Amino acid sequence: MGKQELLQYVEDQIEIKDLPQFKAGDTITVQYKIREGSKERLQNFQGVVLQRVGGGPTETFTIRKISSNVGVERIFPISSPFIEKIIVNKRGAVRRARIFYLRGLRGKKARIKEQRF
């Protein structure tokens, strides 16, 4: 067996949760668990997906939202055990896989056209 196949074999054993399909430009809500002492509770993070990086169980995605006039970005690993659920709120129509240009835009300019089916 080659190196790639062996690495694939190890990565195949890592469980990935059943998450909905989403890509850059979509607006999603990530429900993730937060541990406070011994208590666990859920928190939401809603924003625009900027990019998805990597593949397999080590893939990550970046979400950006504007919180009290400050841009906040968060990177989630796709196989993180803390992700409870992902809800896709809006499908955005963008031409790029990585929409970093959004960082330089504010207000009305920072809108993303919704995808028409």
Place this chain on the structure above:
Amino acid sequence: MSGLIGKKIGMTSIFDEAGKNIPCTVIEAGPCVVTQVKNIDTDGYEAIQLAFGEKKENHTSKALLGHFAKASVAPKKIMMEFTRFEAGHQKKFGDVLTVDIFIEGEYIDVVGTSKGKGFQGVVKRYGFKGVGDATHGQHNRMRAPGSIGASSYPSRVFKGMRMAGRMGNERVKMINLQIMKIIPEKNILVVKGSVPGPNGSYLILERWS
């Protein structure tokens, strides 16, 4: 001690029970064959020789072919001697060792040859700080080593002074790497952290009890 010869496959990451994302290295470890048992009477010291890795017969010298034929195994690429092998694991000629000798959660040492970096300056090679400023009259000394010694006394540069030179491509041992996972059916060992060398390089895995 006990040990194996392995091959670096690549890196990935695994979430542990606490939810921490742990960087891991995947190693193909064994199966290794005992191709020689050395003892004090005939060799002057005690050791076992392990062999690992596929090798074509027409790439093997006749002398080595005979050596492998003695243990009745196909030619192997790497041979390595392990001294002070554990009494409990005392192996005989022709025995096959697999990842079973390790237990999940225990700590091993991994020896490999680091990636060659070529001729490097002191900033990369020894972590010198260089000159901090790009301005204030400074123009081409950003990564210079500075003084390498005093003048009239001792009038020479001390031996072992750290200077620019060849970096990497040397034997490096990483100690106390935790075994995260063992997959016996594919001879795979997953250890926490990184190991020296490029993917596909050969490694020595040692467990000291």
